Amino acid sequence: MIEFKNIYFIRDDKVLLNNINLKINKGENWLVLGPNGSGKSTLFSLLKAYTVATKGSIKVFDTIFGEGNWNNVKDRIRIVSSTMNKFNDTLYKETVYEIVLSGLQNKIGIFEKESLEERKKTLDFLKEFDFYHMKDEKYRVLSAGEKQKALILRSLIANPDILILDEPCASLDLYQREKILKFLEDLNTNLIYVTHDISETLPSITHAVLLKNGEILARGKREEVLTDENLSKLYDLNLKISYGKNKRPIVEII
Numbered sequence: 001m002i003e004f005k006n007i008y009f010i011r012d013d014k015v016l017l018n019n020i021n022l023k024i025n026k027g028e029n030w031l032v033l034g035p036n037g038s039g040k041s042t043l044f045s046l047l048k049a050y051t052v053a054t055k056g057s058i059k060v061f062d063t064i065f066g067e068g069n070w071n072n073v074k075d076r077i078r079i080v081s082s083t084m085n086k087f088n089d090t091l092y093k094e095t096v097y098e099i100v101l102s103g104l105q106n107k108i109g110i111f112e113k114e115s116l117e118e119r120k121k122t123l124d125f126l127k128e129f130d131f132y133h134m135k136d137e138k139y140r141v142l143s144a145g146e147k148q149k150a151l152i153l154r155s156l157i158a159n160p161d162i163l164i165l166d167e168p169c170a171s172l173d174l175y176q177r178e179k180i181l182k183f184l185e186d187l188n189t190n191l192i193y194v195t196h197d198i199s200e201t202l203p204s205i206t207h208a209v210l211l212k213n214g215e216i217l218a219r220g221k222r223e224e225v226l227t228d229e230n231l232s233k234l235y236d237l238n239l240k241i242s243y244g245k246n247k248r249p250i251v252e253i254i
Contacts, residue, residue, distance in 0.1 A: 001026050001190065004208040006020075008020075008056055009054050012144050020039075033208060044194060095138055144171050145176030160189065162190045198249050201222075201248055211240075217230065
């Protein structure tokens with residue numbers, strides 16, 4: 001589905017991405033792990049053309065960036081990230097129902113009356129994901145975890161081929177984080193989960209890529225990448241990985 005070839009991204013003479021090569025196939029769920037500032041968000045912002053690579057090529061759904069209609073590519077990808085905060089002036093005026101509904105039209109804000117079909121689909125969707133009781137709540141009064149769930153549902157309702165979650169638990173307390181992670185465990189979509197915290201690795205993750213200083217340290221099947229040796233190199237610490245009852249990783253400094 002996604003292929004990055006020899007990707008470089010340079011800003012103000014600083015190399016933020018250095019010769020990135022990565023292929024993500026249909027049916028794979030990827031963890032993108034690395035310290036803050038390692039280039040994780042920059043890499044996947046290229047898919048939505050928020051930024052453009054300095055060098056290299058990107059192919060998504062058999063379309064090469066610059067050689068085909070990239071709007072068709074973007075329509076099949078949804079990203080939930082902190083960049084949504086720039087739309088808070090609009091989001092804060094809306095209810096959960098309106099925010100999720102807007103995902104059907106891939107717009108921020110509701111500018112025309114929804115059809116009966118759109119209304120039914122949105123309400124059924126909220127029921128399916130146990131959020132119907134929140135439908136009339138204003139976004140501004142939601143907890144941080146509830147805001148994240150509303151934004152994730154907004155992305156999911158369009159049935160994207162790829163859902164990218166960029167640090168979805170960064171602003172959440174422990175209780176809210178666990179609620180969001182539990183919710184994400186049951187999603188049936190091609191997922192790319194971007195984080196600096198390995199403890200957020202979902203059981204559904206099949207593959208992982210480790211990024212450090214804009215370069216790929218390791219990539220491949222989850223069990224081959226998430227090793228004591230690789231994680232120790234990633235964080236410059238002597239680390240040991242194990243797994244808890246929830247099948248998520250636990251990392252200790254030894």
